[in-house]
Amino acid sequence: MSIHAEINKTLRELTRLVPDGYFVGLHIRFAAPIMQFQTYPEAWSDHYTRQAYALRDPTIAWGFSEEGACRWSAFTLPDPFNILGEARRFGLNYGVTVSCGPISSRTIASFTSREREFRDDEIEMISQLVRRLHETTQPPEGLTKAQIEALRCIAAGDRHAAAAAKLGITQSAFKARLLSARERLMARTTAEAIQRAKEYRLL
Known part of the structure; x- marks a missing residue:
């Protein structure tokens, strides 16, 4: 669940x-x-x-x-x-x-x-x-390097295609990283995940 x-x-x-x-x-x-x-x-x-x-x-x-x-x-x-x-x-x-x-x-x-x-x-x-x-709802102790990179790309204004190219991965792999970051941060959206990561001092 x-x-x-x-x-x-x-x-x-x-x-x-x-x-x-x-x-x-x-x-x-x-x-x-x-x-x-x-x-x-x-x-x-x-x-x-x-x-x-x-x-x-x-x-x-x-x-x-x-x-x-x-x-x-x-x-x-x-x-x-x-x-x-x-x-x-x-x-x-x-x-x-x-x-x-x-x-x-x-x-x-x-x-x-x-x-x-x-x-x-x-x-x-x-x-x-x-x-x-x-x-x-215990906040995570940390995020993986891949999750942090994905969130930072979006926080910097990159679209999915550009962020995936920057990281040298496919768009589907990039989206999977965002999804895992949202799940770990208990966030419904990527914007909410970025905000929570900043509040937890994980970004």
Whole structure:
């Protein structure tokens, strides 16, 4: 199964477990996740963005200070902007946050329920799925020389035919190198692969 197929399968399982909405930020580095997925109500997402809550969100603060899982009702961190109170106005009445991974590449995910608190067994299943996503999307330690050359050619503006000629290989071989680089970097497009490679300092 490809990495994208594995990610999509796990997200479908999360959606079945948590139909009321979630946010997953994978491998947060330099204040931004390498991938994120969210199914919160659109009205809440828009309000959250307009208010720049990410910088003050107690769920994110907890995720950076702890590993494991915690119901929002059990948080002891201050919430001076009443973000969790605001969330309830949009139907995010109960929630749990899950955090895993080293602080330099932390995954933080939050899940919400309109009707009730999450049970312990549900939190354990959610936590397992978050850990699976974290492990599946682990950034690579490096790229092969062939993958780096192919990405550099495209980053420099070369078209496939010109890049293949420059490297002394066929166009199909060049495309295969790009495909393997995209797969290794968990990128859907070559442009995304180049961006990720730069972010990981692999190019």
